[in-house]
Amino acid sequence: MSPVNLSTQFAGITLRNPILTCSGTYGFGEEYAAYCPPEALGGITLKGITPLPRLGNPVPRLAETPAGLLNAVGLENPGLEEFLKSYLPKVQKLPTAAIANISGFSLEDYVLLARALQKDSGLAALEVNISCPNVKHGGMHFGTDPQSAQEVIAAVKAETDLPVIAKLSPNVTDIVGMARAVQLGGADALSLINTLLGMHIDINQQRPVLANTFGGLSGPAIRPVAVRMVWQVFQAVDLPIIGMGGITTWQDAVEFMLAGATAVSIGTGNFINPQAPLEILQGIQDYCEKRGLASVHDLVGLAHRA
């Protein structure tokens, strides 16, 4: 049997396989290197950056829930200048595709970041976080109002020659409407989904567990919501989708691809099993072989046939 073609191309991005890691769960690419060789991954999506350094939220920043994890890190990051100086040179040496992730509090923030990150910086793409739920007046506003979302993506598109991926928030009534809006703004691809806003109260202390009160829910608990949104957007909008939200096994990844994801991204799953990306890739490959599929891309949207 001929080996399955794993290479994944979309929106001008070429990956050696469809496995990515989610922004904010994989640092700047080196933290997990001892557990999962970066060269085995399709790519790494870097921790989100903002124009200025941010200390983020106070602790506790994490709270476990059944099959889920709430986080309220609050976009702690070294800021653009320090990213370019200290982190980008290391990112450029990573033996895999690197996707930068940018966040802002105003249109100008996004413009500033996009202007600084171009193809010649060695990045594969720019993921625009318009959906961070954990900072006041944060990206969330851009992620829940279609008009604002379109504007911010258009502004980023105008500044960078990198492919632009819009990372959408699930905290909306109409995910298809949001996807259409960023498509109008010129997005080249979509990341679906960011975390779902939630909270957890300590009944002994009678107060919220997270210092920030609310946090973004990730992990297997949100997977059905994410699969549903990938499915809906795949049907309605002609843009490649990176599927994410609670993927921990190859079966989960296959489910996302069948729903319409061209690539998949592992986030919280890395915390449970730092070798999850390797096992997921192997599982997808075996699945394709068993099903007689020549290319992993043949899986994309297959569940929509009937």
Place this chain on the structure above:
Amino acid sequence: MLTEGQVVVHESLGDEEQRLRRLVLKGPIARTAQAGQFVAIQVQDSSISSFDPLLRRPISIAGISSERDEITLLYRIQGRGTEILARAKCGDKLSVMGPLGKGFSLPEKGELWLVAGGIGIFPLYPLAHRALTQGLTVRLFWGGENKSFLESAGLSSWKALGIPLHLSTLDGSLGQKGLVTGQAQELLEKSSAASGGHIRAAACGPKKMMQAVTELCKNYKVSVEVSLEERMGCAVGACLGCVCTLIDEAGVLIHKKVCQDGPVFRGEEVVWDESC
């Protein structure tokens, strides 16, 4: 390193009321582990996937035997994760990441004062061991709730080390009644003329206790290392879930990751105010 640790001993430690457990795992972690480091352990048998709890549990390494390829973890059952971990049987294999983080450092010579509050005693035992092997003078200040706790949590193995022990309990049932810092202060007061530079302290316990120890050490110009605790996500420095606030040499507040940059930090650099 991600390994499967085989359970070779898993037993109750002392009085069952204390809910303490001793877990010995066989695996290569012992070869490189240092006192003060920890492991991130999957509490359920890794062949069955379960997502409640979702995350691994960080547990400090309480014993290192590189000859036998064994590490010892001592823990208290106090939540869902440790409840499930407590069910692991001899022969079971548990997925373990580690050794993780940066442990305690040791001075080349002089005196090492260990200051422990409650189960904060556990990571200090391998440190005492190493310090004694290196020929340092070691003494222990240890405070706990009561006699039953101290005896359950390994008092006899500390006695076997033959070092001076300064014990305190909240109810006075063993040692001096009161907090662990009281005894340390008394001795510092007595020896302050001679002391200063040659004493180094290492503390582990509740945050307030470590803060008090740090302040005490500062007053007597004793350098102290503390082992911090925070809710962890990835345990490798990727998710920024477990940051602590430090003050750098320029007086600027910075964040460090307890899992990767710590858990051991110099006491004087830690900002103890919880609102940071």
